[in-house]
Amino acid sequence: MPKKNHFSQTLALLGLSLLITTTACTSETTTPAPTDAETPTETPAETPQSEEAGLILTDEGLQVVNLQTGSTTPLVFESDMATTLDAVTQILGEPEETVENSECPSGPLTIASWSNGLVLNADDNTFVGWGVRSGDGDTPLTTASGIGIGSTRQELEEAYTVEVVDSSLGVEFSAGNLFGLLSSAEPTGTITNLWTGIACNFR
Secondary structure, X not given: OHHXXXXXXXXXXXXXXHHHHHHHHHHHHOOXXXXXXXXXXXXXXXXXXXXXXXXXXXXXXXXXXXXOOOOEEEEEOOOEHHXXXXXXXXXXXXXXXXXXXXXXXXXXXXXXXXXXXEEEEEEOOEEEEEEEEXXXXXXXXXXXXXXXXXXXXXXXXHHOOOEEEEEOOEEEEEEOOEEEEEXXXXXXXXXXXXXXXXXXXXX
């Protein structure tokens, strides 16, 4: 009888030893859950400058407007084209195309164009003119008065003193130093082209 009790105690101790060993092995192979410090986090991207700035068309060039503060920076004609290109590129991205046109009636021009319809003209690295035509994008470029591609003749005349004539280009208008074409001479006719400064128009 005492031997049986001793054997039972031995089995009990052996079982306890196996349990402890198994538990130790299990705890060694368990991968701990990552802590907050170990969990990778995405670094937020910087706000694109195109969302912070915009362009306004003027009869003296362009204006860069800070959409947060409303402050403006002029990009005037007769200034360095490289400076103008850099400022516009930061807002619109790289131009889709830059070409040398030696056949412009006004003389050879370097012409940079964007998908939203904006065209910048340079003469010997000097910013001399811009043009706008229909292009991609939900927000067309406009003057400070809100006039741009798609504006009607009525809206144009409410904002400016306008002269409209039939020319070899079509229904052409002038509003001070702003020039352009209308789809028709009717009040509902819309602006299809807009330009100022030196342009490359073949009449």
